[in-house]
Amino acid sequence: GEPEPGMARPAPASPAARPFPHTGPGRLRTGRGKDTPAGGDEDSSARSAARPALAQCRALSVDWAGPGSPHRLYLTVQVENLKEKLISQAQEVSRLRSELGGTDLEKHRDLLMVENERLRQEMRRCEAELQELRAKPAAPCTGCEHSQESAQLRDKLSQLQLEVAENKGMLSELNLEVQQKTDRLAEVELRLKDCLAEKAQEEERLSRRLRDSHETIASLRAQSPPVKYVIKTVEVESSKTTQALSESQAHNQHLQEQVAMQRQVLKEMEQQLQSAHQLTAQLRAQIAMYEAELERAHGQMLEEMQSLEEDKNRAIEEAFARAQVEMKAVHENLAGVRTNLLTLQPALRTLTNDYNGLKRQVRGFPLLLQEALKSVKAEIGQAIEEVNGNNQELLRKYRRELQLRKKCHNELVRLKGNIRVIARVRPVTKEDGEGPEATNAVTFDPDDDSIIHLLHRGKPVSFELDKVFSPRASQQDVFQEVQALITSCIDGFNVCIFAYGQTGAGKTYTMEGTPENPGINQRALQLLFSEVQEKASDWEYTITVSAAEIYNEALRDLLGQEPQEKLEIRLCPDGSGQLYVPGLTEFRVQSVDDINKVFEFGHTNRTTEFTNLNEHSSRSHALLIVTVRGVDCSTGLRTTGKLNLVDLAGSERVGKSGAEGSRLREAQHINKSLSALGDVIAALRSRQGHVPFRNSKLTYLLQDSLSGDSKTLMVVQVSPVEKNTSETLYSLKFAERVRSVELGPGSRRAELGSWSSQEHLEWEPACQTPQPAARAHSAPGSGTTSRPGSIRRKLQPSGKSRPVPV
Numbered sequence: 001g002e003p004e005p006g007m008a009r010p011a012p013a014s015p016a017a018r019p020f021p022h023t024g025p026g027r028l029r030t031g032r033g034k035d036t037p038a039g040g041d042e043d044s045s046a047r048s049a050a051r052p053a054l055a056q057c058r059a060l061s062v063d064w065a066g067p068g069s070p071h072r073l074y075l076t077v078q079v080e081n082l083k084e085k086l087i088s089q090a091q092e093v094s095r096l097r098s099e100l101g102g103t104d105l106e107k108h109r110d111l112l113m114v115e116n117e118r119l120r121q122e123m124r125r126c127e128a129e130l131q132e133l134r135a136k137p138a139a140p141c142t143g144c145e146h147s148q149e150s151a152q153l154r155d156k157l158s159q160l161q162l163e164v165a166e167n168k169g170m171l172s173e174l175n176l177e178v179q180q181k182t183d184r185l186a187e188v189e190l191r192l193k194d195c196l197a198e199k200a201q202e203e204e205r206l207s208r209r210l211r212d213s214h215e216t217i218a219s220l221r222a223q224s225p226p227v228k229y230v231i232k233t234v235e236v237e238s239s240k241t242t243q244a245l246s247e248s249q250a251h252n253q254h255l256q257e258q259v260a261m262q263r264q265v266l267k268e269m270e271q272q273l274q275s276a277h278q279l280t281a282q283l284r285a286q287i288a289m290y291e292a293e294l295e296r297a298h299g300q301m302l303e304e305m306q307s308l309e310e311d312k313n314r315a316i317e318e319a320f321a322r323a324q325v326e327m328k329a330v331h332e333n334l335a336g337v338r339t340n341l342l343t344l345q346p347a348l349r350t351l352t353n354d355y356n357g358l359k360r361q362v363r364g365f366p367l368l369l370q371e372a373l374k375s376v377k378a379e380i381g382q383a384i385e386e387v388n389g390n391n392q393e394l395l396r397k398y399r400r401e402l403q404l405r406k407k408c409h410n411e412l413v414r415l416k417g418n419i420r421v422i423a424r425v426r427p428v429t430k431e432d433g434e435g436p437e438a439t440n441a442v443t444f445d446p447d448d449d450s451i452i453h454l455l456h457r458g459k460p461v462s463f464e465l466d467k468v469f470s471p472r473a474s475q476q477d478v479f480q481e482v483q484a485l486i487t488s489c490i491d492g493f494n495v496c497i498f499a500y501g502q503t504g505a506g507k508t509y510t511m512e513g514t515p516e517n518p519g520i521n522q523r524a525l526q527l528l529f530s531e532v533q534e535k536a537s538d539w540e541y542t543i544t545v546s547a548a549e550i551y552n553e554a555l556r557d558l559l560g561q562e563p564q565e566k567l568e569i570r571l572c573p574d575g576s577g578q579l580y581v582p583g584l585t586e587f588r589v590q591s592v593d594d595i596n597k598v599f600e601f602g603h604t605n606r607t608t609e610f611t612n613l614n615e616h617s618s619r620s621h622a623l624l625i626v627t628v629r630g631v632d633c634s635t636g637l638r639t640t641g642k643l644n645l646v647d648l649a650g651s652e653r654v655g656k657s658g659a660e661g662s663r664l665r666e667a668q669h670i671n672k673s674l675s676a677l678g679d680v681i682a683a684l685r686s687r688q689g690h691v692p693f694r695n696s697k698l699t700y701l702l703q704d705s706l707s708g709d710s711k712t713l714m715v716v717q718v719s720p721v722e723k724n725t726s727e728t729l730y731s732l733k734f735a736e737r738v739r740s741v742e743l744g745p746g747s748r749r750a751e752l753g754s755w756s757s758q759e760h761l762e763w764e765p766a767c768q769t770p771q772p773a774a775r776a777h778s779a780p781g782s783g784t785t786s787r788p789g790s791i792r793r794k795l796q797p798s799g800k801s802r803p804v805p806v
């Protein structure tokens, strides 16, 4: 425009110093060639536009200040060029915008967003369908044939759901990426808009300056003198303008570079978008596949549900039909119950009446009860008195009966004979060996249990005794036969039970038995204990035991402190004529345990004394002496009964086999004592005035138990085997002889003389007896050395405590 008033105008420069002809166009050309290498066409057009302008300027350089001055022309041309350039730049920018600009991207983005939205909606629809399917109540499908398939479909469905969720995630990632790119594009667009605005401003500024320049030129033309100065000013200003132009060109250049970069970025984004497109297409294909799968699963589920529904309906129909039937039955029952109720009502009425009547009675019951109690008490008192009277009478009768029983018992024993002889045949045992010698030689009469047949050297011999027990007889059977004797001991009688027979014939077994199957000794004591206990209310009893042994006519105490000491039998100094053994230990016993302790102690004494106990025991007499002392609590009457249980020494005829030394002595002593026993029994039976008790220690010791009212039982033990028939024959002869002297209580034979030891050994039967019922078998056999279960076995060491002497 016009220079400011008062502003100093520069002096006009010489044409040689003018900057324009040298610097302006040259610089313009250099700047163009240097700064815009990419815009070749635009540059060339600008250059072609600038060249005539320059030529015009040179041609007009004569007159710079005039209206057609070259400088003005040059500036006009330059301004025109700049305008053109600006327009082309704007066009370029709009082209770029239309070609690759935000519109397409936006469109693309919009498309993608629409597509995304559509996919989202589809997903939502699928999810809603799934929810709906899940929400449907699952019918119970136990045992259904489709249940497995349904489970598989459910699994597949859950897998598809997982994949859909993954795809969803991927889609949302892609969305995010697209969003980011869209944001970046918007940014670029914003920057471009800013650039364009800047350009427009610049353009406006330049055109404003051009206008000012025009006006200045015009005013300069009008004022010719300062024209030169003004021209100079314009030249100066023109250089400034040129500089600004070059700056704006540089800026343009920079913008173009940025546009190129943005193009590159856009290209990349396009590629990414393409790959996103592809991915989306893939995902859509997958989603379509999943949808198809879901559709199929849905179809299957629907089918299943349909069939389940049908089943359910069928079941409901059946249940309904059943319920109807049951209902009908219940109705019928109800009708029956109603009828019953109708019939029961009168009964109920009667019951109610009864109940009321009873209630009335109950109210009056305490009174009635009191009265009844009174009368009952009176009756009971009367009854008690009567019972007491009866009891007294019964007690008197009982005592009388007791006396009578005792008398009867004694009479029975007397009738049976005070001396009885029974035989017991032991079974064939392993110790008898095998072969003809071990065969059975003993038979029995099936109709008479007092007869025994023996086959001796082919000849049958029979014997009659009070009773014969076969090998089948148990310990209890034998004991039953003797228990009457044992109970009489409680009444004050003396009793002697002997076991007689050869070694190994079963004497010890019968007397002592085995721990599992005890014999007479233990059973007798048990019986005594129980009988004594029964009478405990009226009687006070004391039971004591002693154990002694007679070996070679020497008496020894088996329970004493010094068992080797020989004891003597003496008359009581009180003049009663009773015998006693000074030093013989007596133990008070109250139970079977006490008895066992006594036996054990006795055995200990024997084992310390003898090395071969079994051998010794079969050669000695063993005595168990049980004394029962009783006091009648009411009368003070005293009784004493003695039970002698004797396991005699073996009766075999050792003397005959030519034994010498100690064996001969033993045999002589045994024979002597056994003969003495036979003599005593014979004398007793024949009621002789003199009974030779003193002939042996055995008979002397048992004197008081063998005389008077005493009762004696001899158990003859018999071995059944062939090899022992000689000894069996002699034992049975001895037994029969003892028995045969008994002719009855009033007619005893007194003429029977004393038995010599020879008689004991060689006594022959007086007469031949009937033939045996069965033929005996013969068998060889060894001796009888083994003695398991022997009576003396009872006396085994045990180390138990010593019983307390009485």
Ligand SMILES: Nc1ncnc2c1ncn2[C@@H]1O[C@H](COP(=O)(O)OP(=O)(O)OP(=O)(O)O)[C@@H](O)[C@H]1O
Pocket: 425, 426, 427, 429, 471, 501, 502, 503, 504, 505, 506, 507, 508, 509, 510, 614, 617, 618, 649, 650, 717, 786, 787, 788, 789, 790, 791
């Ligand atoms: N009735 C029976 N039942 C079963 N076994 C028996 C019977 N009698 C005896 N015995 C057995 O026969 C064998 C000899 O018996 P035991 O020792 O009692 O004879 P013993 O006559 O006492 O001999 P010793 O004179 O040597 O003492 C034993 O093994 C015993 O168990």
